[in-house]
Amino acid sequence: MNKTVSKVYIASDHRGVGLKLYLIEMLAAAGYMVVNLGVDDPNISADFPDVAATMADAMADDKNARGILICGTGAGIMIAANRYRHIRASRCDRPDQARDDRFHDDINVLALAADDIDIEVAFLCAQAFLESPFDDCERRVRRIEKIS
Numbered sequence: 001m002n003k004t005v006s007k008v009y010i011a012s013d014h015r016g017v018g019l020k021l022y023l024i025e026m027l028a029a030a031g032y033m034v035v036n037l038g039v040d041d042p043n044i045s046a047d048f049p050d051v052a053a054t055m056a057d058a059m060a061d062d063k064n065a066r067g068i069l070i071c072g073t074g075a076g077i078m079i080a081a082n083r084y085r086h087i088r089a090s091r092c093d094r095p096d097q098a099r100d101d102r103f104h105d106d107i108n109v110l111a112l113a114a115d116d117i118d119i120e121v122a123f124l125c126a127q128a129f130l131e132s133p134f135d136d137c138e139r140r141v142r143r144i145e146k147i148s
Contacts (some may be wrong), residue, residue, distance in 0.1 A: 005064060005066050005078075006063070006065050007032075007034075007062060007064075007066075007108055008032045008033065008034045008065070008067070009055055009059060009065060009066070009068070010024060010034055010036075010037065010059045010068045010069075011029070011038055011051045012046075012051065012070035012114070013039065013045075013046040013048045013070070013077065014039060014043070014044060015071055015072035015074070015114050015115065016072070016112070017041065018042065019070050019112065019122055020068075021040075022122075023046075023077075023122060024036055024118075024124070027130075029119065030127070032130065035058070035131070037051075037058055038051070042123050043118065045074065048076045051069065051071070052077055052084075052087075053058070053084075055069055056081065056083075056086070057106060059086065059087065059102070059108070059109075060086060063127060065108070066129065067087075067108065067109040068109070068110045068111075068112065069081055069089065069109055069110070069111050069112070069125060070113075070114050071113070072114055073113045073116070074114075074116070075087075078091045078109075079119070081109050084148055086096065086108075087108065087109075088107045088147065089106060089109035089110070090105065090107045090110065091107075091112070092111070092112070093113070093117055093125070094121070095121070095125050095128040096114060097125075098129040099128040099129070099132040102129055102133070104140065106136075106142070107143050107146070109127065110129040112126075126139070
């Protein structure tokens with residue numbers, strides 16, 4: 001477990017509730033402090049831009065936190081999250097992709113597609129995302145500063 005991660009915030013729209021609840025259980029069992037930002041009822045429609053805004057607000061003052069956002073496709077919630085300068089979100093479908101996106105682009109939010117990903121693979125993606133470092137070489141830091 002990466003000790004530099006202070007908290008893992010997790011949120012979903014109504015389509016991602018089942019996957020979110022599974023990840024909360026698995027991440028807590030792995031020793032992470034997980035903060036559920038909602039939504040928790042799959043029968044009440046939730047707009048993914050509102051869910052992304054809740055995540056952005058929660059992460060605004062916590063530079064060491066990471067977030068996991070889930071919607072049906074993963075794309076909408078990723079796009080909505082990337083509107084915020086302190087968020088760097090990427091939709092990942094494979095653990096190696098999550099690891100590379102952390103290493104190269106310092107993503108701090110993992111976006112997952114509840115409709116498309118196997119729950120065990122989603123957990124492996126979350127683990128890779130949380131355990132992987134950022135390669136803070138000069139050129140990568142320079143690039144991140146240009147978008148943050």
